[in-house]
Amino acid sequence: MPTSTGPDCLSRASGALRCGPAREWGPRGSTPSHALAILGFVLSLLAVAAQSEPLDKLLATPDGLWSIPADGFLTPERAPYFRWLSADKQDAVRYPGYANSPPLTFLDMTVYEAVLRFTDGRLGKLEISVFNRGDAGAVREKDLFEGFVNGVQQRISAWVGSPGQEVGKQRLVANLTVRQRNWAQDTVALHLIWSWSKKANEGFRAEYVQIELVPAGNEGNTKPDRVNLDVTQSRKESQTRVRREANGDVFVDGVPMVDQGPNRGYCAAATAERILRYLGADVNQHMIAQMADSQADQGTDSEAFLRMLKRAGVKMGFSLKEHITLDAVTFLQSIDRYNALAKRKKAPQVNVPRGGVVVVSDIFRQLDPRIFLEMKTTREKSDYRAFLSTVSHQVQDGIPLAWSVYLGLYPEENTPAQAQGGHLRIIIGFNPTAREIIYTDSWGQGHEFKRMPMDNAWAMTTGLSSFEPHGGRSK
Numbered sequence: 001m002p003t004s005t006g007p008d009c010l011s012r013a014s015g016a017l018r019c020g021p022a023r024e025w026g027p028r029g030s031t032p033s034h035a036l037a038i039l040g041f042v043l044s045l046l047a048v049a050a051q052s053e054p055l056d057k058l059l060a061t062p063d064g065l066w067s068i069p070a071d072g073f074l075t076p077e078r079a080p081y082f083r084w085l086s087a088d089k090q091d092a093v094r095y096p097g098y099a100n101s102p103p104l105t106f107l108d109m110t111v112y113e114a115v116l117r118f119t120d121g122r123l124g125k126l127e128i129s130v131f132n133r134g135d136a137g138a139v140r141e142k143d144l145f146e147g148f149v150n151g152v153q154q155r156i157s158a159w160v161g162s163p164g165q166e167v168g169k170q171r172l173v174a175n176l177t178v179r180q181r182n183w184a185q186d187t188v189a190l191h192l193i194w195s196w197s198k199k200a201n202e203g204f205r206a207e208y209v210q211i212e213l214v215p216a217g218n219e220g221n222t223k224p225d226r227v228n229l230d231v232t233q234s235r236k237e238s239q240t241r242v243r244r245e246a247n248g249d250v251f252v253d254g255v256p257m258v259d260q261g262p263n264r265g266y267c268a269a270a271t272a273e274r275i276l277r278y279l280g281a282d283v284n285q286h287m288i289a290q291m292a293d294s295q296a297d298q299g300t301d302s303e304a305f306l307r308m309l310k311r312a313g314v315k316m317g318f319s320l321k322e323h324i325t326l327d328a329v330t331f332l333q334s335i336d337r338y339n340a341l342a343k344r345k346k347a348p349q350v351n352v353p354r355g356g357v358v359v360v361s362d363i364f365r366q367l368d369p370r371i372f373l374e375m376k377t378t379r380e381k382s383d384y385r386a387f388l389s390t391v392s393h394q395v396q397d398g399i400p401l402a403w404s405v406y407l408g409l410y411p412e413e414n415t416p417a418q419a420q421g422g423h424l425r426i427i428i429g430f431n432p433t434a435r436e437i438i439y440t441d442s443w444g445q446g447h448e449f450k451r452m453p454m455d456n457a458w459a460m461t462t463g464l465s466s467f468e469p470h471g472g473r474s475k
Contacts, residue, residue: 052103053081055095055111055128064187066215068123073116082116085257086448092117094259094444106211107155112136113261125214131194132208132286134266139206142196149194152209153181156192160185164192178287189216197290208286231317231469232280238398238469250392251429251438251449252400254278258285259444267424268305270442271402274426275467278400281316302326302404302422302463309467317470323390324464326404328358335363337379342371360406360462361421369409369459376459384458391430391437394466401427403439404463410456414446422462430454 058078061068070090074082081104083097095104095114104111106128113129129135130152139145157163164183177198183190194209243253255278260270269288276283291308309320332352339349350366352358377384394401408420428449429438437457441447 052105052110054108055104055106055114058104059123065126065213066123066187070118070121070123073118084445085115085259086445090118090121091256106130107159109152109155125212127284128211128213129286130209130211131206132210133206134261134286134289140204142204145196145204145206149179149192149209152192152194152211156183156190156211160190164190184216187216189214195287195290207290210284210286229281229283229312229316231276231467233278233469234471235397235399235469238279239396241398242396248431248433249429249438250395250431252278252395252398255400255426255428255440257440257444257448258442260285260442267442268302271424271426272305272309274440274442275400275402276316276318279318279467279469302424306465309465313467319468319470321466321468322463323401323466324387324461326360326462331360331363332358334375334380338367338372338375341375341379342368345371347371364406364409367409372409373455373459377455387458387461387464388430388454390464391427392432395427395429399466399468402463402465402467403427403461404465405457405460406462407460409460410452412452413450415441427457427464 058081059065059068073089073093074084081095081097081101082093085092085094093116095101095111104114106114109130111128111130112132112135115127116123117125117127119125131139131148133139153164160183162183162185164181167180167182170178170180178193178195180194181192183192191212191214192209193212195207197205197207199205238252241253242250244250255274258270258274258277260266266285266289269285272288273283273285276288291312306320306322313320335350335352339352342349347368348366350363352363391401403425405423405425406421407415407423412419423441425439425441427437427439430436431438431451434451435454436451437454438449438451439457440449
């Protein structure tokens with residue numbers, strides 16, 4: 001078993017680079033437990049603050065919920081709360097849109113996150129998080145969580161006017177269970193989805209409580225039985241999503257945007273959600289965070305993340321293919337080549353411990369980025385060619401790539417200069433003429449379509465994986 005002592009450590013037996021939040025985008029300060037606050041909420045079920053705005057009031061229209069158009073959605077009343085996830089302003093808006101967005105409630109319950117998804121220019125789905133451990137903190141008391149869920153069910157039943165119908169338990173992977181209860185009210189079908197984890201060495205842990213609203217009778221949107229986790233898009237269908245532009249850009253079109261949130265180290269969970277949604281699976285980053293055991297204040301252990309995806313893929317209809325992995329032997333060989341080049345240039349060499357655990361971030365901070373770039377592109381040419389070949393092949397097949405990188409080595413488009421550390425993003429394309437990699441970060445609007453020189457992209461790469469669909473399954 002690999003030894004892990006920190007957020008970005010490698011043992012010499014195997015190499016797990018922990019994908020934590022970049023400094024600018026990670027948790028701001030510690031994440032305190034909110035168990036007492038939630039307990040008070042369970043007992044009283046009162047609105048969190050007098051100045052909180054009800055979500056249903058913000059969305060009230062004379063013609064009904066599903067008549068709300070994407071065009072002009074951000075009225076002066078809604079603008080402080082929501083922000084479009086992408087620049088085309090047609091796919092989805094997210095609450096909180098900004099760090100200072102005012103409090104929002106639904107049925108007098110705190111809304112931690114809400115995503116409103118539009119289809120053909122009209123509102124087609126609401127996803128409302130009334131609890132998730134990434135935002136609300138850890139809850140380890142089973143009775144407390146069950147009491148909260150019961151309270152949520154009572155409020156929904158009173159609002160709808162019926163008790164609803166519970167769907168049987170659904171097991172995602174070992175020790176991870178999803179529960180669901182459905183209601184119907186005139187034009188609205190409502191689904192309450194909640195989950196927890198239970199491991200022998202950790203005990204009970206609450207994961208999330210989510211409310212989904214979709215048009216009643218719309219079989220394409222509702223969940224009549226249970227959460228649909230299947231990958232439904234085949235490789236052949238994926239190939240139709242590839243676009244080729246006159247300027248040389250070749251890219252996968254239609255990878256949905258997700259905002260991992262400023263206070264969560266969920267880059268891995270958000271990346272997986274985006275790729276799996278692109279492939280047709282109805283998942284969210286909270287489900288992925290649960291399966292991968294992501295921590296809001298620490299990020300996701302990449303080795304555990306990859307193991308989880310391999311297990312989950314069997315059930316969901318995809319195979320995880322690892323094209324590049326960071327292991328101690330390969331990494332230290334690269335550093336030896338770097339030191340040889342640095343010595344020849346009479347530049348400082350990297351001090352590498354010759355026993356025990358290697359802290360990746362300590363080594364990266366010692367590198368001269370220019371010397372490292374030269375070493376990666378001239379002393380590792382065959383690996384570089386393999387990287388570019390993989391990107392070209394996968395993109396032209398319509399398969400986006402989960403791309404693990406170390407931030408902070410080279411300037412990037414729309415990324416703070418101080419951002420540093422392990423991060424997971426998505427390669428969606430390339431331009432052989434301009435010698436650029438086209439990629440996207442899960443940071444919301446403005447991060448849908450970015451580019452950087454191929455040399456820089458290769459130098460900062462620590463991992464590369466693809467989600468290979470088995471052929472697509474019918475919903």
